[in-house]
Amino acid sequence: MTEEDAAAALIQAAQGLFEAGVMSASGHANLSARVEREQMLITAQGGVRGLQSSQLALVNLDGKVIRGSLEPTMREIVDMHTLIYRQRDSVGAVIHTHSPGLLAFAMANRDLPCRYEALLRFGQAEPVPVVTWAPRGSHRSVEGIAEALGRSAGTMAVLLGNHGVLVFGPDPAGARALLVVLEEAARGELAAAELGGSVEFPDGALEEVRRSMARARQ
Numbered sequence: 647m648t649e650e651d652a653a654a655a656l657i658q659a660a661q662g663l664f665e666a667g668v669m670s671a672s673g674h675a676n677l678s679a680r681v682e683r684e685q686m687l688i689t690a691q692g693g694v695r696g697l698q699s700s701q702l703a704l705v706n707l708d709g710k711v712i713r714g715s716l717e718p719t720m721r722e723i724v725d726m727h728t729l730i731y732r733q734r735d736s737v738g739a740v741i742h743t744h745s746p747g748l749l750a751f752a753m754a755n756r757d758l759p760c761r762y763e764a765l766l767r768f769g770q771a772e773p774v775p776v777v778t779w780a781p782r783g784s785h786r787s788v789e790g791i792a793e794a795l796g797r798s799a800g801t802m803a804v805l806l807g808n809h810g811v812l813v814f815g816p817d818p819a820g821a822r823a824l825l826v827v828l829e830e831a832a833r834g835e836l837a838a839a840e841l842g843g844s845v846e847f848p849d850g851a852l853e854e855v856r857r858s859m860a861r862a863r864q
């Protein structure tokens with residue numbers, strides 16, 4: 647993706663999150679998109695309501711700012727994004743939010759189960775693992791995310807314990823779409839709990855989806 651395309655896609659994705667009603671009241675999020683192979687364009691501040699291209703910074707995957715400037719608090723966020731790009735070659739965009747339904751799972755330190763059909767269509771055919779809380783941007787926090795990605799090789803999202811969620815995809819539109827269905831899944835789980843709890847897919851269903859996704863990737 648060129649820097650210009652990445653900027654347009656990030657602005658559209660940020661707007662799409664508000665339109666879908668998946669943002670927390672604070673409007674806090676950070677979004678990034680891979681530019682060429684070794685750089686990313688990332689939101690330079692914590693609030694993304696009415697995001698504009700002047701509020702994006704170009705950073706390389708070692709965390710060095712190439713153009714623009716980051717708010718001091720954003721420095722801690724950068725490592726979280728670069729880690730995903732370095733660990734997963736196929737990832738072209740990363741989004742972090744405090745979406746309310748997903749936040750409930752993060753605060754309860756519970757994995758989000760995979761029991762919602764829409765998750766399968768967006769390639770999430772396994773539970774979203776939760777990473778135990780550690781100070782933001784600390785070595786321990788980044789290590790925890792890396793470990794979760796290693797353990798759950800097929801997951802396209804991780805819950806950040808007591809904090810929020812980190813979702814990734816091939817591009818900003820894909821990551822936004824997955825975030826929306828993850829939030830629907832989280833709210834569905836919470837609502838189903840009132841009815842005695844959601845139920846698992848029939849035996850073998852998830853394996854079947856994972857096999858067909860693996861074939862589609864070949």
Ligand SMILES: [Zn+2]
Nearest residue numbers: 743744809810
């Ligand atoms: Zn956050």
